[in-house]
Amino acid sequence: MMSTLLDVQNLWVRFPTRNGVFDAVRGVSFTLGRERLGIVGESGSGKSMTGRAILRLIRPPGIVEADQVNLEGQDLMKLSEKDMRSVRGQRISMVMQDPKFSLNPVMTIGDQIIEAYRLHNSASKADAYNKSLEMLEAVSIRDAERVMRAYPHEMSGGMGQRIMIAMMLIPNPEILIADEPTSALDVSVQRQVLDIMDKLVKERGMGLIFISHDLNLVADFCDRVLIMYSGRIVEVCDADKLHEAKHPYTRGLLNSLPRLDAPRDRLEVLERDPQWSEAPSVSGSE
Amino acid sequence: MLTLGSIAVTLLGLLFITFVIGRVMPIDPVLAIVGERASQETYDTVYLQLGLDKPLMVQFFYYLWDVLHLDFGTSLLNARPVSEDIARVFPATLELATIGIIFGVVLGVPLGVLAAVRKGSWIDQIARVVALVGYSMPIFWLGLMGLLVFYGILGWVGGPGRVGIFYVDVVPSVTGLILVDSLLDGNWDVFKDAFSHIILPASLLGYYSLAYVSRMTRSFMLEQLSAEYITTARVKGMSEWDVVWKHAFKNIRVQLITVIALSYANLLEGSVLTEIIFSWPGIGSYITTALLSADMNAVLGGTVVVGLIFILLNILSDLLYKVFDPRAK
Numbered sequence: 001m002m003s004t005l006l007d008v009q010n011l012w013v014r015f016p017t018r019n020g021v022f023d024a025v026r027g028v029s030f031t032l033g034r035e036r037l038g039i040v041g042e043s044g045s046g047k048s049m050t051g052r053a054i055l056r057l058i059r060p061p062g063i064v065e066a067d068q069v070n071l072e073g074q075d076l077m078k079l080s081e082k083d084m085r086s087v088r089g090q091r092i093s094m095v096m097q098d099p100k101f102s103l104n105p106v107m108t109i110g111d112q113i114i115e116a117y118r119l120h121n122s123a124s125k126a127d128a129y130n131k132s133l134e135m136l137e138a139v140s141i142r143d144a145e146r147v148m149r150a151y152p153h154e155m156s157g158g159m160g161q162r163i164m165i166a167m168m169l170i171p172n173p174e175i176l177i178a179d180e181p182t183s184a185l186d187v188s189v190q191r192q193v194l195d196i197m198d199k200l201v202k203e204r205g206m207g208l209i210f211i212s213h214d215l216n217l218v219a220d221f222c223d224r225v226l227i228m229y230s231g232r233i234v235e236v237c238d239a240d241k242l243h244e245a246k247h248p249y250t251r252g253l254l255n256s257l258p259r260l261d262a263p264r265d266r267l268e269v270l271e272r273d274p275q276w277s278e279a280p281s282v283s284g285s286e
Numbered sequence: 287m288l289t290l291g292s293i294a295v296t297l298l299g300l301l302f303i304t305f306v307i308g309r310v311m312p313i314d315p316v317l318a319i320v321g322e323r324a325s326q327e328t329y330d331t332v333y334l335q336l337g338l339d340k341p342l343m344v345q346f347f348y349y350l351w352d353v354l355h356l357d358f359g360t361s362l363l364n365a366r367p368v369s370e371d372i373a374r375v376f377p378a379t380l381e382l383a384t385i386g387i388i389f390g391v392v393l394g395v396p397l398g399v400l401a402a403v404r405k406g407s408w409i410d411q412i413a414r415v416v417a418l419v420g421y422s423m424p425i426f427w428l429g430l431m432g433l434l435v436f437y438g439i440l441g442w443v444g445g446p447g448r449v450g451i452f453y454v455d456v457v458p459s460v461t462g463l464i465l466v467d468s469l470l471d472g473n474w475d476v477f478k479d480a481f482s483h484i485i486l487p488a489s490l491l492g493y494y495s496l497a498y499v500s501r502m503t504r505s506f507m508l509e510q511l512s513a514e515y516i517t518t519a520r521v522k523g524m525s526e527w528d529v530v531w532k533h534a535f536k537n538i539r540v541q542l543i544t545v546i547a548l549s550y551a552n553l554l555e556g557s558v559l560t561e562i563i564f565s566w567p568g569i570g571s572y573i574t575t576a577l578l579s580a581d582m583n584a585v586l587g588g589t590v591v592v593g594l595i596f597i598l599l600n601i602l603s604d605l606l607y608k609v610f611d612p613r614a615k
Contacts, residue, residue: 089522104518119522
């Protein structure tokens with residue numbers, strides 16, 4: 001068994017509303033090693049919330065509860081907000097969906113990357129600048145010096161996302177949470193961005209949590225997959241065996257995908273069984 | 287250049303409107319000068335002198351020519367050139383409005399940011415009440431109460447007027463701004479006296495701009511704080527203070543400039559009520575007095591100056607946009 005980086009036990013995310021408490025994530029448990037762990041599910045299944053809850057980024061009035069969120073022996077749930085800040089970025093980082101919105105529009109790309117580095121490393125500006133250049137080159141950005149001086153609106157989506165990856169990996173974290181990192185990109189550049197991310201994650205021996213609603217992509221790209229439905233994990237399987245999944249929800253999702261090799265006039269509609277959301281969460285621990 | 291062109295067109299429009307107002311007013315400009323008992327001969331002479339026999343278009347070009355030479359004609363009330371009067375009253379308003387807007391921005395912006403960051407907290411509630419009072423209280427009432435309490439009862443501030451009676455015309459007028467002139471002259475007593483006179487009306491005007499600025503700041507900040515790049519900044523491990531000021535605040539600067547420029551322009555028009563309550567010889571009370579005595583040259587001159595200020599502030603905020611927003615380049 002591989003070494004565990006992150007051990008999440010019984011994670012809940014709750015939002016108090018006018019009509020009582022809404023549970024977005026309901027008792028999710030899983031572990032992450034130096035692997036690529038996919039989390040799939042439809043909109044509102046709690047997959048993004050799970051990622052943000054690990055970083056404790058759920059803003060009040062939202063509440064995060066867990067028996068433990070153990071990062072190499074340290075329970076993140078017990079950390080003060082100040083200590084949590086040294087975990088964010090430095091040990092666990094996150095790439096979000098759309099670089100158009102996730103980069104600050106009025107700061108140069110260079111300033112944003114340098115800032116990410118200098119928050120956790122007491123490096124001089126010149127060192128941070130050189131390090132940032134290196135990092136941009138590592139994500140295959142050509143003409144990195146020009147890009148450092150540019151603003152986000154001057155970048156294409158694919159470049160923006162590679163810049164995000166550079167920015168999030170520059171403090172050398174152990175875990176990267178990628179929250180739908182390619183959903184906003186053109187299909188033609190999706191693969192390129194994924195390959196760069198994959199290469200860097202592997203080289204650095206990091207753990208990757210890959211959140212997506214794209215089943216084929218996850219099956220292709222990840223080692224292990226958690227399938228979430230209404231805040232719970234309904235099934236856990238190896239990514240290459242995703243197409244043999246047993247849970248009716250997973251089967252339903254798979255069957256509702258159009259396929260080039262087996263064209264159909266009418267795609268199957270997912271029939272939801274209320275029992276799925278009642279069933280206890282499956283553990284995703286190795 | 288496009289900007290220069292649009293400024294010229296705006297200016298021309300402004301002058302055209304003031305010209306038309308001057309011509310459609312049912313006030314005979316000749317009678318206003320010569321008086322009702324003048325002979326027909328005098329009347330005709332002045333009529334020709336004013337160029338009123340020429341076609342309207344020609345008159346408009348005469349008017350343009352005069353205005354471009356800063357000649358707004360002669361005031362009927364005191365027979366002095368209107369431009370001289372404006373040069374005297376405008377600095378008084380400028381001084382008041384500038385201190386007012388500084389007050390409004392220095393307090394209003396942080397209050398708005400704080401209210402947004404701590405949305406729903408007691409700070410937000412207090413900011414809301416402060417702004418609501420600012421919006422809804424009539425300024426003459428607040429002004430009179432302020433005078434009563436701080437001048438009449440407590441004696442902390444100076445009363446109406448720009449300086450006390452003993453200090454009038456003590457320092458030579460260089461800029462027309464008494465605070466600056468007294469400093470240039472090195473006369474501390476005048477400076478202190480002038481300051482004690484300006485502080486109450488300026489705070490009052492500042493309070494109104496604070497109400498507006500803080501509410502707008504709050505809503506701009508709320509919009510930015512829910513943006514995804516804010517999450518990015520938090521993911522990087524940034525402190526909340528830096529997230530707010532280094533990331534979110536940088537993105538509201540352009541919008542804030544618009545709000546502040548508008549608010550400043552409002553104050554620079556001269557708030558008539560404040561100027562009257564505090565016997566402040568500013569442009570607001572000047573135009574009002576002129577209007578009430580049908581002194582059209584003074585009214586139109588004042589209107590052109592106020593319009594010019596609006597145009598100038600617009601140019602200034604356009605220039606600042608380009609500094610603060612890379613996308614505007």
